[in-house]
Amino acid sequence: MNKIGEIIKSTRKQKELKQSELGRSLTVSQSYISRVECGDEMPTPMFIKLFCLLYSVEEGLFYE
Numbered sequence: 001m002n003k004i005g006e007i008i009k010s011t012r013k014q015k016e017l018k019q020s021e022l023g024r025s026l027t028v029s030q031s032y033i034s035r036v037e038c039g040d041e042m043p044t045p046m047f048i049k050l051f052c053l054l055y056s057v058e059e060g061l062f063y064e
Contacts, residue, residue, distance in 0.1 A: 003064075004039075004043060005038060008037055008051065011057055019034055019037070026047065
């Protein structure tokens with residue numbers, strides 16, 4: 001798992017969301033969320049921006 005995946009997974013768990021619920025809110029599939037969390041897929045900058053806006057995450061965390 002990479003840093004981006006760790007941030008997304010920990011935020012999802014804090015918000016008590018399933019991968020499918022997170023995916024629905026971001027208009028992506030559950031399998032995409034799984035691949036991002038595992039580090040197999042790199043999310044787009046737009047995905048990161050939307051994730052941060054919806055879940056009140058500091059965007060700078062993704063780029064440290």
